[in-house]
Amino acid sequence: MEILKRIPGYALALRTVKIYLRKLWVRVVIMGLMSVVAIGLTQLLERVLPDAIATAVAAHSADRLLNIIANAMLAVTTFSITSMVTLHRATSQQWSPRVHRLLLQDKTTQNTLAVFIGAYVYALLAIIMRELGIYEEERATVLFFTTVGVLAVIVVYLIRWVLHLQTFGSLTQTAEQVERTTREKFRERFDNPCLGANALTEPVPEEGELILVKTSGYINEIYTEVLNAAAQELDADVYLLRNIGDFVFVNEPLAKVIRGDGPKDESDYESIEEALRDSVVIGIERSFDQDPRFGLIAMGEIASKALSPGINDPGTAIDMINRVARVLSHYEDETSKDRSEPLERVWVEPLDPAVLIDDGFGALARDGATLYEVQHRLQSVLKALTHHPDHELARAAGLAAGVMMNRAQDSMSFDDDRKRLWEAFRDEGTAPE
Incomplete structure (x- = not known):
């Protein structure tokens, strides 16, 4: 299979x-x-x-x-x-x-x-x-x-x-469905790191030819197998400059193609350009299909909506914080995965732990900056994530905790809440200096 x-x-x-x-x-x-x-x-x-x-x-x-x-x-x-x-x-x-x-x-x-x-x-x-x-x-x-x-x-x-x-x-059923789907998409991504391609962790080579976007929208899917087959046939390397979930505009660089040392034919460039556009699906809306980040954003939006004055439900925000933390607790570094046969001709940027934390916690941290119970729970889960086996995720969680603590300290008007949150945060050993 x-x-x-x-x-x-x-x-x-x-x-x-x-x-x-x-x-x-x-x-x-x-x-x-x-x-x-x-x-x-x-x-x-x-x-x-x-x-x-x-x-x-x-x-x-x-x-x-x-x-x-x-x-x-x-x-x-x-x-x-x-x-x-x-x-x-x-x-x-x-x-x-x-x-x-x-x-x-x-x-x-x-x-x-x-x-x-x-x-x-x-x-x-x-x-x-x-x-x-x-x-x-x-x-x-x-x-x-x-x-x-x-x-x-x-x-x-x-x-x-x-x-x-x-x-x-209902909220419970909807939240469970979003969390379950997000976990599934993360598992699919970690089982097939970087969508099966090589991890793009180094700067993209300066030489090469840019392929531009022909239509604006969200990148919903990338069929790396199809793109790799076309690149092998034309003896070219393809570096994708944008990732799943990114919004791209017309004439924005989508990928860079570096062709081999053999004779270069303009039709080859057109062939790889056509293969790239066929392999990268751009839609008017963002999709859950290959985009685990979208699930984190959806959970963060549910929490943010619950904190609006019309709903005023901090309990839902706390529940979403727990769900996002459960998803992130299973994070794996795509670059450290042992893969026997990655696609040879395609490079895709791996997921960034700092971006994942911002996707899940960024909106609710801002909208719940004045609520002690929300901020306390947020700092607790970020503290837990600082002990994650992946050092990059742990580091990103610690940095995010400091930024979100500073926002809470500036936003809370009640001195006792600020002091209690600061003391609890400092006791956990992650308070910013």
Whole structure:
């Protein structure tokens, strides 16, 4: 499997399939096709079954069940879609618009809606075929028991949907989903350091040709396998100057290409330029797909929103601080990972621990600078992160703790709060001089 993942076409196809499987309409189409297949199979089985079994149930028995499914699924699907839209809007307004993208990919919601619509399609097709006389009146055993099976699936997913609605869109469920997704994206990144490319830790060579951005937007994905294959074919080295999650503007340098010593053809430059633009996906919105930093930012925004005067919920901010700390506690240095076969022709900058800490804590540290309980918890987790095995992350946590302490000292108006925070911070051994 690891060998297959390094094949450019396979890697691109696998990521494309994953992206489409997260879309609601794809699951709906799949369930609709399964409904059509189920109807077709009932016809085939009805014809091969012995007469004694095939005629055990009359078609009018299945008609009542099909009518129940058709009528119920239309109402239930409409209710479910209304509930989903309402919860998505409420969550976006109350916590952060960024979590809306995650809620749209909720598997339970997508599967439930797909099953409901698929069952509706099944019932409609069966009713139409009954009205056309395709099903014989006396041979409907397979149709009846297939319909019973569809009803059983509907009941199971209806129960799952009701249980899911109890927490769907709540702060706890939303925060858990953001944290879980962020951990998964960090794990994917650490399992494939620098997106499989070489770590760009040294200054980019001055020689070479710059490739400019042709459209403004966020870098959502970088298919390094595809880019590496093109670079090998053209005997070139590609240094990516921007990373996942960066916002790039038109005519801004995106990468630098250094071609080998062989004869240089202008078409080669155009080929590597085209490969780079095909490999770097730029969108109008930031995505969670290859961007673990985006998850940290989303959690920080939830905390910052909770500290607004209209909500005034320091407890949520403290919970987000804990969640960000849990994610960062699993940080690994990409440059120290032992990799047997990195992509030879592509260089990507590794994640910066200082940037990660600012992504997760920067906004809430500013918006909660006057609140003692928020600042105390923030300093506590930063102190814990100073003992992280990775020295760069530990150092970045110590520096951030000093900066955030200075901001809190300048922002707090109550002397006793400033003194208590300073004393607690100084006792932990990280107070700035």
